[in-house]
Amino acid sequence: MNVVDEVGFVNGSGLAAVGGGRHGRHGCCDRPRLEAGTKGFGRSMTVRAPRLGVRMSMGDELIYIMVNGMPGGMALETAEAVARRHTLVPVGLTGADVGVTSMEIEGNSVELVRPDERDQALKEVKEKYPGVVAIDFTHPTAVNGNVELYAKYGIDSIIGTTGGDEEAMREAVMRSSGVYSVIAPNMGKQIVAFQAMMKSISTEFPGCLSGYTMNVVESHQSTKADTSGTAKAVINSFNDMGVDFPVDHVEKVRTEAEQLDRMGVPMKYLKGHAYHTYTLTSPDGTVTLEFKHNVRGRLVYAEGTVDAAEFLVEKRALGGDQQIFNMIDILRSGKMQ
Numbered sequence: 001m002n003v004v005d006e007v008g009f010v011n012g013s014g015l016a017a018v019g020g021g022r023h024g025r026h027g028c029c030d031r032p033r034l035e036a037g038t039k040g041f042g043r044s045m046t047v048r049a050p051r052l053g054v055r056m057s058m059g060d061e062l063i064y065i066m067v068n069g070m071p072g073g074m075a076l077e078t079a080e081a082v083a084r085r086h087t088l089v090p091v092g093l094t095g096a097d098v099g100v101t102s103m104e105i106e107g108n109s110v111e112l113v114r115p116d117e118r119d120q121a122l123k124e125v126k127e128k129y130p131g132v133v134a135i136d137f138t139h140p141t142a143v144n145g146n147v148e149l150y151a152k153y154g155i156d157s158i159i160g161t162t163g164g165d166e167e168a169m170r171e172a173v174m175r176s177s178g179v180y181s182v183i184a185p186n187m188g189k190q191i192v193a194f195q196a197m198m199k200s201i202s203t204e205f206p207g208c209l210s211g212y213t214m215n216v217v218e219s220h221q222s223t224k225a226d227t228s229g230t231a232k233a234v235i236n237s238f239n240d241m242g243v244d245f246p247v248d249h250v251e252k253v254r255t256e257a258e259q260l261d262r263m264g265v266p267m268k269y270l271k272g273h274a275y276h277t278y279t280l281t282s283p284d285g286t287v288t289l290e291f292k293h294n295v296r297g298r299l300v301y302a303e304g305t306v307d308a309a310e311f312l313v314e315k316r317a318l319g320g321d322q323q324i325f326n327m328i329d330i331l332r333s334g335k336m337q
């Protein structure tokens with residue numbers, strides 16, 4: 001269902017991307033242009049005011065969701081999931097060097113806003129889309145600044161971007177009372193369950209792997225800037241079980257040849273995969289434990305992210321004191337599909 005069309009936002013604005021393409025590491029083409037008579041968001045695009053009370057809601061009703069980080073892989077996949085399930089806000093934050101000005105998502109046009117205009121754009125999004133939830137799949141260098149602005153304008157957020165300063169994000173959210181956020185390195189239900197399992201073992205049996213050595217190998221698309229945030233979270237649990245493993249000992253596989261030949265990643269998923277193997281060995285070498293979680297593509301994270309947005313809207317409506325959640329909270333709530 002094209003929910004944006006149904007409400008009339010995009011059609012109402014008359015926004016239509018024409019031509020264009022990507023440049024830089026996203027591939028190169030002409031910049032898209034807006035059709036004559038349309039105006040850009042954050043400058044003077046006309047976006048019809050939402051019908052208050054119609055879309056902002058809990059349960060089965062639709063939520064306004066802004067997706068930031070397009071044309072990156074995670075933001076694109078998530079925007080598609082949002083368009084299938086809720087109302088995609090026709091504006092999203094992008095990087096400074098991105099060569100497109102808008103994206104078509106399931107028939108909806110989304111205007112991309114660069115960092116120098118993000119402050120004004122977020123202010124306007126908050127005014128025009130009450131109850132909006134922002135989803136962030138951007139870059140480790142961008143996410144903390146974005147979180148500061150979400151908090152400044154009272155925008156609730158789902159932060160999937162890894163590699164930022166999580167403590168600073170938490171502080172930014174906590175400074176604004178009444179602002180809620182989910183911050184988590186992994187939104188995939190089954191991977192979150194694995195994380196929860198490891199955390200729970202570490203709590204119930206602290207020191208159970210005392211003296212064991214560990215080897216961690218993770219493979220992601222070559223553009224990934226940081227070490228897997230999921231691996232870092234799982235390693236914390238192993239360390240609580242008595243393993244002494246510094247996060248900077250994680251082996252990162254980022255070259256496609258090695259991903260194909262050594263890791264067994266199918267060609268189709270070289271641009272989007274997350275393979276993790278943790279191997280633990282007893283002090284005398286007689287016992288080996290191996291844990292593996294391999295994800296191809298990004299659908300599982302995108303759907304989990306939308307589950308998180310629904311969870312957050314419910315929490316906000318209840319108005320509780322807890323402002324920051326992780327995906328284990330959402331898994332526990334039963335809200336993950």
Ligand SMILES: NC(=O)C1=CN([C@@H]2O[C@H](COP(=O)(O)OP(=O)(O)OC[C@H]3O[C@@H](n4cnc5c(N)ncnc54)[C@H](OP(=O)(O)O)[C@@H]3O)[C@@H](O)[C@H]2O)C=CC1
Pocket residue numbers: 025068069070071072073074075093094095096097098115136137138139140142159160161162163184185186187188223301
């Ligand atoms: N929590 C989870 O479940 C998951 C988290 N992730 C995390 O999400 C993040 C994004 O992943 P992925 O999509 O693969 O990465 P990509 O590099 O494909 O996409 C990131 C996008 O963000 C853009 N960007 C850069 N700076 C800004 C900015 N200031 N504001 C808005 N956008 C910006 C980039 O533009 P440009 O290319 O020009 O730099 C790019 O288009 C990573 O941190 C990754 O680890 C990924 C998968 C699952």
Ligand SMILES: O=C(O)C1=N[C@H](C(=O)O)C[C@H](O)C1
Pocket residue numbers: 162185186220221224227228229230231272273274
């Ligand atoms: O960049 C990715 O792709 C992923 N990032 C997250 C992480 O760093 O843990 C989640 C998953 O590994 C995919």
